[in-house]
Amino acid sequence: MKLNGTMRINENGHLEIGGCDTVELAWEFGTPLYVLDEMCFRQNCRDYNQAFSEKYRAGVIYAGKTLLNLAVCRMVDEEGLGLDVVSGGELFTALKAGFPAERIYFHGNNKSPAELAMAIESGVGCFMVDNICELELLSRLAGEYGRVPGVILRVTPGIEAHTHEYIKTGQIDSKFGLVIENGQALGGVKRSLELENLHFKGLHCHIGSQIFELESYRHAAGVMMDFVNQLHEETGARVEELDLGGGLGVYYTEGDQPRAVKEYADVLAGAVQEKAEQYRIQAPRLLVEPGRSISGPAGTTLYTVGAIKEIPGIRKYLAVDGGMGDNPRPALYQARYEAYLAGKMECPPAELVSVAGKCCESGDMLIWDAELPEAEPGDILAVSCTGAYNYSMSMNYNRLPRPAMILVRGGCAELITRRESYEDLIMNDLIPERLTKKANT
Numbered sequence: 201m202k203l204n205g206t207m208r209i210n211e212n213g214h215l216e217i218g219g220c221d222t223v224e225l226a227w228e229f230g231t232p233l234y235v236l237d238e239m240c241f242r243q244n245c246r247d248y249n250q251a252f253s254e255k256y257r258a259g260v261i262y263a264g265k266t267l268l269n270l271a272v273c274r275m276v277d278e279e280g281l282g283l284d285v286v287s288g289g290e291l292f293t294a295l296k297a298g299f300p301a302e303r304i305y306f307h308g309n310n311k312s313p314a315e316l317a318m319a320i321e322s323g324v325g326c327f328m329v330d331n332i333c334e335l336e337l338l339s340r341l342a343g344e345y346g347r348v349p350g351v352i353l354r355v356t357p358g359i360e361a362h363t364h365e366y367i368k369t370g371q372i373d374s375k376f377g378l379v380i381e382n383g384q385a386l387g388g389v390k391r392s393l394e395l396e397n398l399h400f401k402g403l404h405c406h407i408g409s410q411i412f413e414l415e416s417y418r419h420a421a422g423v424m425m426d427f428v429n430q431l432h433e434e435t436g437a438r439v440e441e442l443d444l445g446g447g448l449g450v451y452y453t454e455g456d457q458p459r460a461v462k463e464y465a466d467v468l469a470g471a472v473q474e475k476a477e478q479y480r481i482q483a484p485r486l487l488v489e490p491g492r493s494i495s496g497p498a499g500t501t502l503y504t505v506g507a508i509k510e511i512p513g514i515r516k517y518l519a520v521d522g523g524m525g526d527n528p529r530p531a532l533y534q535a536r537y538e539a540y541l542a543g544k545m546e547c548p549p550a551e552l553v554s555v556a557g558k559c560c561e562s563g564d565m566l567i568w569d570a571e572l573p574e575a576e577p578g579d580i581l582a583v584s585c586t587g588a589y590n591y592s593m594s595m596n597y598n599r600l601p602r603p604a605m606i607l608v609r610g611g612c613a614e615l616i617t618r619r620e621s622y623e624d625l626i627m628n629d630l631i632p633e634r635l636t637k638k639a640n641t
């Protein structure tokens with residue numbers, strides 16, 4: 201059991217988050233329910249600020265794809281981080297929340313002309329440009345608006361990081377970024393230097409997500425700095441900023457051993473500095489884009505246990521009132537999670553059960569083989585570390601409404617995304633005239 205952030209077991213033997221009893225939260229707000237621990241989220245932002253910004257003057261850009269709504273934007277703004285958005289929808293959310301446009305970084309491998317125009321118009325600070333098509337398009341649009349946006353070019357350093365290993369690959373085969381090895385990245389930099397409407401600021405890479413091995417980062421930073429030096433020698437271009445992406449792993453289940461943010465910072469900054477000294481060039485300013493390691497541990501999902509079914513000699517299924525609709529990660533990536541019975545935190549584990557979702561899909565299993573106290577219908581099941589890539593990847597399969605999200609802190613719980621209603625589900629449905637009567641009968 202790993203209790204994240206402000207999680208603790210209270211005097212009733214219940215799981216408490218942000219000073220709120222989760223059994224009471226479930227009763228008050230209904231389930232499934234996303235619970236976001238404000239102090240945990242903010243502390244994770246502060247750990248990054250301390251380790252990167254204060255120590256190395258590096259920039260920390262929160263990856264909004266992990267979890268984004270208006271309240272999250274406000275917290276990220278208050279904590280002073282930048283914000284990485286990857287779509288018009290994420291950008292719209294950030295702007296509506298009043299997030300300062302100059303601290304927004306626009307990512308994505310196929311930004312549409314409309315998305316780019318929206319970003320230029322609203323004064324987005326920097327564009328992470330993925331390919332030459334985008335470079336040309338951005339330059340043209342920037343010219344039309346009379347702006348000169350900052351550009352960071354995404355490149356692939358040829359390192360593929362895995363959870364427990366890293367390997368050098370035929371990096372040419374990626375939908376993201378321009379390949380260093382075959383000269384495309386160099387061509388991209390040269391082109392961005394030629395385009396008058398763009399201000400070339402630097403380079404970006406992202407080697408993967410849920411990474412524990414800092415060696416992969418040291419390697420990536422080194423390859424990127426080799427390229428920085430090559431650019432310097434061949435084009436005279438100065439790389440002001442070097443963005444090494446996100447990816448730091450978090451604890452989901454036993455065996456996951458996350459590295460401390462400050463260790464991560466020391467490795468990245470150290471590798472950049474070392475190469476800068478070796479090449480006798482000025483070290484670029486470091487940027488990082490953490491997502492999961494900020495939002496992941498701050499989230500917990502509460503479910504109500506419904507049907508319980510035992511297949512003698514085979515397995516016992518606990519079905520809950522959510523599943524792949526609110527957390528598609530187990531179905532998509534065989535991701536593993538830990539769960540607790542929120543009202544029975546002091547009861548010893550009594551049985552091995554598997555937690556099933558309620559979608560019409562055999563693959564809708566949240567957890568295989570969890571050791572839990574004996575469960576009964578009506579118990580509240582808490583799945584931890586669901587802050588990242590859960591709400592942001594949620595869907596309406598089987599027309600299940602998306603859960604609500606609440607922000608908890610100091611014993612106070614506030615709704616930050618309301619639960620979808622059945623009315624919301626049909627909000628965009630239209631009935632052609634000729635079908636109207638039928639639908640009404």
Ligand code: LLP
Nearest residue numbers: 263406409410446447448489490491492589
């Ligand atoms: N920067 C870039 C360019 C990225 O592509 C990503 C994640 C991040 C930063 C943030 O990485 P993080 O710190 O969260 O690892 N849906 C998958 C993960 C996809 C990662 C997408 N990119 C999952 O649920 O595991």
